[in-house]
Amino acid sequence: MTVTGIVTVTVNIILRRRSFVKRFDHESKPKTRPDLCLSSPSCNAATFWYTTASSRAGAGLPKLAQHAHPTTGTPLVTCVDQCYTANNASDILTADWRETHIQLLLSRPCTPTKEESLTHTNPPESPYQSVTPDLIRELSDIVGASFILYDAPDRMLDYSHDEVPGEEHAHMPDVVVKPDTAEQISEIMKLANRERIPVTPRGAGSGLSCGAVPVHGGILLSTERMNRIVEIDRDNMVAVVEPGVITGELSSAVREHGLFYAGYPMSVELCSIGGNVAENAGGGRAIKYGVTGRYVMGLEVVLPTGEIVRLGGKRVKDVTGYDLISLLVGSEGTLGVFTKITLRLLPQTTVRVVLLIPFEDVPSAIGAAPKIMTQGRVLPTSLEFMGPLAVKTVYEYLGERPPHPNIGAMLLIEVDGTSQEQVDTEYNAIIDLCLDLGALDVYVGNTPSTEKRMWRVRQEIAEAFLAICPVQSIEDIVVPMAQIPDLMPELERLSQKYDVLMPCFGHAGDGNLHIHIVKNPETSPEAWQEQLPRILTELYTAVAGLGGTISGEHGVGSKRSHYLPLVLGPVLIDVQRRIKKLFDPLDILNPGKIFPPAEAG
Numbered sequence: 001m002t003v004t005g006i007v008t009v010t011v012n013i014i015l016r017r018r019s020f021v022k023r024f025d026h027e028s029k030p031k032t033r034p035d036l037c038l039s040s041p042s043c044n045a046a047t048f049w050y051t052t053a054s055s056r057a058g059a060g061l062p063k064l065a066q067h068a069h070p071t072t073g074t075p076l077v078t079c080v081d082q083c084y085t086a087n088n089a090s091d092i093l094t095a096d097w098r099e100t101h102i103q104l105l106l107s108r109p110c111t112p113t114k115e116e117s118l119t120h121t122n123p124p125e126s127p128y129q130s131v132t133p134d135l136i137r138e139l140s141d142i143v144g145a146s147f148i149l150y151d152a153p154d155r156m157l158d159y160s161h162d163e164v165p166g167e168e169h170a171h172m173p174d175v176v177v178k179p180d181t182a183e184q185i186s187e188i189m190k191l192a193n194r195e196r197i198p199v200t201p202r203g204a205g206s207g208l209s210c211g212a213v214p215v216h217g218g219i220l221l222s223t224e225r226m227n228r229i230v231e232i233d234r235d236n237m238v239a240v241v242e243p244g245v246i247t248g249e250l251s252s253a254v255r256e257h258g259l260f261y262a263g264y265p266m267s268v269e270l271c272s273i274g275g276n277v278a279e280n281a282g283g284g285r286a287i288k289y290g291v292t293g294r295y296v297m298g299l300e301v302v303l304p305t306g307e308i309v310r311l312g313g314k315r316v317k318d319v320t321g322y323d324l325i326s327l328l329v330g331s332e333g334t335l336g337v338f339t340k341i342t343l344r345l346l347p348q349t350t351v352r353v354v355l356l357i358p359f360e361d362v363p364s365a366i367g368a369a370p371k372i373m374t375q376g377r378v379l380p381t382s383l384e385f386m387g388p389l390a391v392k393t394v395y396e397y398l399g400e401r402p403p404h405p406n407i408g409a410m411l412l413i414e415v416d417g418t419s420q421e422q423v424d425t426e427y428n429a430i431i432d433l434c435l436d437l438g439a440l441d442v443y444v445g446n447t448p449s450t451e452k453r454m455w456r457v458r459q460e461i462a463e464a465f466l467a468i469c470p471v472q473s474i475e476d477i478v479v480p481m482a483q484i485p486d487l488m489p490e491l492e493r494l495s496q497k498y499d500v501l502m503p504c505f506g507h508a509g510d511g512n513l514h515i516h517i518v519k520n521p522e523t524s525p526e527a528w529q530e531q532l533p534r535i536l537t538e539l540y541t542a543v544a545g546l547g548g549t550i551s552g553e554h555g556v557g558s559k560r561s562h563y564l565p566l567v568l569g570p571v572l573i574d575v576q577r578r579i580k581k582l583f584d585p586l587d588i589l590n591p592g593k594i595f596p597p598a599e600a601g
C-alpha cells in the first residue's frame with residue numbers, strides 16, 4: 001500500500017463528541033471510536049457529503065462523511081488522523097454532539113497506511129474532552145512551540161506504541177509534549193485537569209505492557225528532554241537523576257566513580273530510569289541485587305492534580321509516615337510523574353564469570369537452580385533459564401551449533417564480586433554442583449568477548465521468535481521458583497491445543513519466566529484474535545494455581561488489565577481503585593491502565 005502525501009486541513013465545525021462507532025470494518029476487525037469522520041473537497045473525492053449538526057439531532061445513524069477512492073471508487077471514510085475503507089457509510093457512527101474545533105488530517109489518496117490503520121480503543125462513553133487548538137496554544141506557552149508535536153502523524157507515530165507487538169495495541173496521541181522541568185509538568189497536569197484531557201507519561205517507550213500507550217488519546221508527555229544526571233554523590237553513594245536518563249548511561253557514568261548501579265533490565269541500553277521506576281523493572285541481576293525499587297531512595301513527583309512533592313532523599317532509613325515511595329514505585333505512570341529520582345549505588349564489582357550449562361531436560365535444569373543457593377551457598381548475579389524450544393530456535397537463528405547435541409534446557413549463570421578469589425570459589429562450586437546434578441557440560445566465559453557471546457544466546461531469543469512470526473504475545477509470568485517444572489506440561493498442552501509455539505525462558509532464579517505465545521503463520525488473524533484471550537486466560541489461571549501471577553516485571557498496563565481479576569480479588573482491586581481515585585480524582589493520569597473496565601471487575 002502506498003501513500004502519496006498527507007495534507008492537513010483545519011476545520012472549525014460543530015461536531016459530535018466522540019461517542020461511537022457502531023461497526024467499522026477494516027480487515028474484519030471491529031474498530032472503535034473514530035474521533036470524527038469527515039472529508040474535505042481537497043481530497044479529490046468522487047462523492048462527498050456532510051450532514052449538519054441540526055439535521056442530525058435524533059437522526060439515529062448520521063452519515064458524517066463519505067467519499068470514494070479517486071481511482072478504485074471504494075468508499076472511504078477519513079477520521080482525524082486515519083483513513084479507513086468502510087464497507088458501507090451507514091456502518092459508521094452515532095454519537096452525541098457538542099461544539100468544538102478540530103484539526104483534520106486527510107491522506108491523499110486515502111489509502112490505508114500503518115499510521116492510519118491504528119485501532120482506537122476508547123470505551124463508548126469517553127469521559128474526556130478533545131484536544132483543541134486553544135489547548136495546543138496553552139501547551140506551547142508552557143513548554144515552547146518547538147517541543148510540541150501536533151499535526152504530524154509521521155513523527156507522532158513513534159509515540160503511539162511501545163514494544164508490545166501488534167497494531168491493535170497502538171493508539172495515536174492527539175498531541176506530544178516534551179517538558180523540561182517539574183514545574184512545566186505541574187502546569188500541564190493542572191491544565192489537563194481543567195480541560196479533562198488524559199495525560200500519558202512516557203520514558204523511552206521500551207515497555208512490554210502498553211503502559212506508555214495513550215489509549216484514550218490526549219496528551220503524550222515524553223520525558224526525553226529530562227535526561228540529565230543531576231549529581232553523583234560518591235560520599236553518600238547515591239545518584240540523583242532526571243527520569244529520561246537511559247539506564248545504561250547511568251551505569252557507565254557511575255562506573256567512572258568506582259560505583260555500581262545494580263538495576264539491569266535486559267533493555268538497559270533502551271529504557272529510561274523513569275520507566276524503570278514506574279514498572280519497578282527487574283531483569284538479569286534481580287536474583288542477587290533485587291529489582292529497581294530496592295534502589296529508589298527519593299522521588300520528586302508531580303501528582304496527577306499538579307502539585308509537586310518530594311519524598312525521601314539521600315537518607316538510608318526513613319519510617320516517617322506511610323511508605324509512599326514504595327506505593328509509587330511500580331505504579332505504572334498512574335499515580336504521579338517522576339521528575340527526579342535519587343538512587344542508591346553500590347561499590348563497583350570488578351570480577352565476573354559467566355557459565356553456560358546445558359542439561360538433558362527441564363526438571364534437571366530447574367532443579368539445579370535452588371540447589372546452587374542452598375547446597376552450593378552461592379547467590380549468583382544472574383540465573384537465566386532457556387527451555388528446549390528457545391535453545392533450538394535461538395541457535396538456528398544465530399546460525400551456530402548448540403554446545404551439546406542433547407540439550408533439553410540450559411542455564412546461564414553469572415557470578416560477580418570484588419575479589420577474584422571469591423568469584424573463583426563461587427563459580428567452581430556451581431560447576432561441581434551442576435555436574436553432580438546431571439549437567440551435560442559447563443562452558444566458562446571469563447573474558448569480555450566470551451561473556452558477551454554467552455549472553456547473546458539468551459538475549460537473542462526474542463528476536464529469533466520474531467523472525468518466525470512477528471504476531472505474538474510476550475508474557476511475563478512469575479511462579480515460585482520450585483514450581484517452574486509444574487508449569488511446563490501446561491505450556492505443552494496449550495501449545496498443542498491452540499497450535500502455537502510457546503517458548504519459555506527468563507529469570508529462573510526468581511521464577512519470572514517470559515513465555516512468547518507465537519502465532520502459527522498459517523493461522524488467520526481472525527482466528528488468532530479469537531484464540532489469544534483463551535490461551536491467556538488458561539495460562540494465567542494455571543499460573544495463579546501455582547501461586548504465581550501475571551506479571552513479574554513488565555507490568556499490567558493496558559495489555560493485561562482485563563486479566564487482573566484472575567489474580568487479584570474484588571476487594572483488592574477496589575482498594576487499589578480507591579487509591580487511584582485519591583491521587584487522581586478525574587482519572588487524568590494514564591487512564592485505561594492496570595484496572596479492568598469497571599464492569600469487568
Ligand SMILES: Cc1cc2nc3c(=O)[nH]c(=O)nc-3n(C[C@H](O)[C@H](O)[C@H](O)COP(=O)(O)OP(=O)(O)OC[C@H]3O[C@@H](n4cnc5c(N)ncnc54)[C@H](O)[C@@H]3O)c2cc1C
Pocket residue numbers: 162163200201202203204205206207208210211212223243264265266267270271272273274275276277278279280281282283284332333334336337338339462553554590
Ligand atoms: C528487549 C527488551 C528487553 C526487556 N527486558 C526487560 C527486563 O529484563 N526487565 C524488565 O523489567 N523489563 C524489561 N523490558 C521492558 C521495559 O524495558 C521496561 O519495562 C522498562 O522499565 C521501561 O522503561 P521505559 O523508559 O522504556 O518506559 P516506557 O515504556 O516509556 O513506560 C513504561 C511505563 O512507565 C511510565 N513512565 C515512564 N516514565 C515515567 C515517569 N517519569 N513518571 C511516571 N511514569 C513514567 C509510563 O507511563 C508507562 O506506564 C524489556 C523490554 C525490551 C524491549
